[in-house]
Structure formats: structure tokens, C-alpha cells
Amino acid sequence: MKVIKKQNNSKMCMICGMDNSFGVQAQFYELEDNSVCGIFTFKEEHQSYPGRVHGGMISAMLDELACRAFWVLEPKKLGVTLDLTTKYRKPVPYNEELKGIGKIIKKTNRYFIAECKIFNENKEVLASGEIKYLVMPDEAITDASYDDEMCYEIKDSIKEIDICD
DSSP: OBEEEEOOBOSSOTTTOTTOTTSOOOEEEEETTSOEEEEEEOOGGGBSSTTSBOHHHHHHHHHHHHHHHHHHHSTTOEEEEEEEEEEEOSOOOSSSEEEEEEEEEEEOSSEEEEEEEEEOTTOOEEEEEEEEEEEEOHHHHOSSOHHHHSOBOOOOOOOBOOOOO
């Protein structure tokens, strides 16, 4: 799938924050079908049982994919999670590169719903989720400006991604 744009990273977000040494520091790409693809590697610090990523971190990644899928359609608009349903299908490993896909399946002026999945290198679905967000004005969510927080533009040479969907 052709990459249309790479999304910026934040400072301290647990999933995409580049200044957060405990975070995942995931990279996100807007694709030609209006979906988003995340490429990331969970760390040992993200484990629950040895060899497995904590379910909360998995749900957090699905939640991030949903918001970033919305940014493909509505750049810089913010929202808050109303509902998140996660299905854990297989153990999610740390120290292995994974991919996530997020797609908006319904959008209104007040909310959106996204379907998201996390895949391993064998294109097996490890976890999936359906996430509903309430769209809100920035000032109702945070005092920080979007541009100040989402300030890291990390360039790379990725032009196409073999998606797993």
C-alpha cells in the first residue's frame, strides 16, 4: 500500500512520544486507502507475563491507531475515547517489529468509530478492537497546543508498506 504521508510524533505520549523513554515511540503512516499503519516494537518494560506484552499496552496501541486514523480524515482535530473493545487473539510479543492498521468505519460531526488490528510479521492478527471517540474542541481536552505537542517530524524513506489486512 502506498504511503501518502508520515504523521508527526509527540513529546511524551506513551505510544508515540519521542521524549518518553518508557514509551513505544511508534511511527504512523497515512495510506492511500485513508487508513493508518503503525510500525512499532513493544519493549520488555511493556510486559505482563514474561514474553508477552501487557493487555493495557495492547489496548493503548489500538486506541492510538483509532485516533490517528481519524487524523487521516481530520488532521489536528482531537477527541476522547468513549468506548474501546479489545479482542486478544494471540500473545503479543515484545522486541519484535509489529504493524497496526486503523480504519474509520463511521464518522459524524460528534463522534467516530474505528476498527483497528495489530499483526505480527507472519500477518497473523494478534489483537483487534473497535473504538468510539467523541470529537471535542482542543481546549476541552488539554491546555497544550497540538502543534507544540506533536512537534516531531521524523523523516524516513518508507514509501510503501505491505499491509496485513
